[in-house]
Amino acid sequence: MFLAAPFRGVISAVALVLAPALAHALPAFARKTGLACSSCHEVWPRLNDFGQSFRDRGFRLEGGRDAPIEQPGSYWPLAMRTTVGYQWLRQALVATDGGTTTTQTGAFGFTGLDVLSGGTLANKVSYLVTYTPGLTGAGFSQGPQDGDLESAFVGIHDIGGSSWANLRVGKHAIDLPIDEHRSLTLTQGYNVYHFHPQGSAVTYEPGENQTGVEWYGHSDYSRLRYSISVSNENGAPLSGHWVSTPAVWAHLQGTQYVDNDLLAAVTAGVFGMSGWHPTAFQVLTPTEGTAAPVLGTGSSFKAYRRMGAELHLTFLSIVFPLTASAVAFTGSDDAGLIQSGVRDGQFVGGFGELTYTPSLRWTGIVRYEQIRNTQAGSDAAPLATGNLNALTAAIRHTVEMTSRTELAVHLEVSRSAALAADGTAPSTVTGLAGFDFAF
């Protein structure tokens, strides 16, 4: 039943390099409202508070012009995003017949393509569909990305007239301390959103959009917000429950503005999740071949948990902010979910991030991330296997940001290393220079 996953941490880190998480920033919203992209994005694609509130309200400004019938017939809510340029990649300790070596590639290409459509279906009903086609040249020629709907949901808002009651149904983003879909870094995402204890069968990653329902609410200006997502565990074999491989995520976040020249806002939050994954299946053995589990027969559910906290300090002003963020994350998977597991597999991780946007043209970001296994679920590999460090720095120059299009020049370097079972720490250094654009 277990995938060979001793190095899942390593694999997911590399996968991120190959398929940077791109997504939500919709120039179509700006075309509809007449607002500049900078109204909602501190720097595209990172949301500011006005943008967060617009999103929480279901892509509405609540000024009587949200419904689709308020738009001219020629309005078509479609947007696309990709990054073109050059990516340099150096990987240490790559195995070859002649022993390990350091590889190097320098590729001209593009990251991938996001086709986005979002907006309102009726006055208080929103939707979003994100299509990321599997293109051979994506990820700077590293191979095809998944061709799937990255998101597809309908949102029903202000149920019973209250902003505290909203529902999204479908594949939606998990409400995270910092949304990876709007990450300002392109070669590294947030590894901790994808991390698993060594040898775990769990496939739930809060960084991936999950298919389910999200119940959420917010105060008038989204200074206080909560979200509860009930979903299937993305990618897990469907089990015999009425919600197969269920997972529940909850997040509570609050922001306080400060009338001060140095500190402008403080945001804090807590989050946690629990999921249940089957450890036994009935099997079917074909005449020739090996036994395969029969979907819908999963049983003997074992639990896994994640939880943590966040703190964001916004200095100077919310208009041109310097933001320091710290996110701490812990995880624990039941021994029964770990290959040859004898105890629960546990880890602690987190990242610190500094973002500075001194003007509408420039943004800089530095992030350091660290993940440590704190308890090995099995004795098959040393405890430290999978431990990860990543350092990323990027500068983004916004060339064009109107109510029609967005174009940025992006320069980035990152280095990540995850400890392998043999005690070595193969590192990956990535450089990226390119144009990031959306229309």
Place this chain on the structure above:
Amino acid sequence: MRRSLLFVLLALLPLGLIAAAEVPPALDIPTTEAPTAAPQSLDAERVKRGNAVYDRYCISCHGVEGDGRGYSAPWLDPAPRDFTRGVFKWRSTPSGSLPTNEDLMRTLTVGLFHTNMPSWGVLGERNLRDVVEYLKTFSPAWKEQAPAAPIQIPAEPTNDAVSREKGGEVWTRLACASCHGATGKGDGPSGSTLVDDWGHKILPHDFTRGHYLKCGDRSEDLYRVFMTGMSGTPMPSYAESLSPAEAWSLVHYVQSLVHEEP
């Protein structure tokens, strides 16, 4: 797991404070702002910070120069305000005068219904006060004119059949229907020919489509519109021809024209 518990507790601490502290800014129309004789000088610090707010949030419509010619403006109806003339529609001050800070704060927090001007309340009081100060740099009017005192709005009398009937008589006497139409649908005989001070075609308000005014939907908001007019538009001030009692009756009559909820 003990470490994680500590993390959670640490984060809960500020959260508790936050939950306790969220109060929407109270922005009622002041009726007692003292009249000042001289034009007020601008707060340089606020102007500087307000400039940043304006650049990020307002330029796309109101333009770099504050002349209402931002890059989105060509396809917006109604057109974004041109701040260079110092003419404002939503004021608590008499016709022809500048609005008070609180008037502008109210426009920004409430937003202008069914126009592209959203509510900017999310930005918080500090940023809004900053941008209000910055708006004043666009027109010399703020250097020349002293802010006027807001009009007095007496307490609302009972909204009953008598009051509404009296209001109907006032509506007829003042010929509101010539622009707003006999049933208040905004289809009066001269309604289709109106232009504002900038030469844009402008339609009289349709009262039958819900009770939403562009800025606020309280009875006082309605009262204020008759008594201060909407500078820059054909909508005149009736301060000279209406007694406060008549104005309140007119409010009640206009409210009775609503046929459907928005």
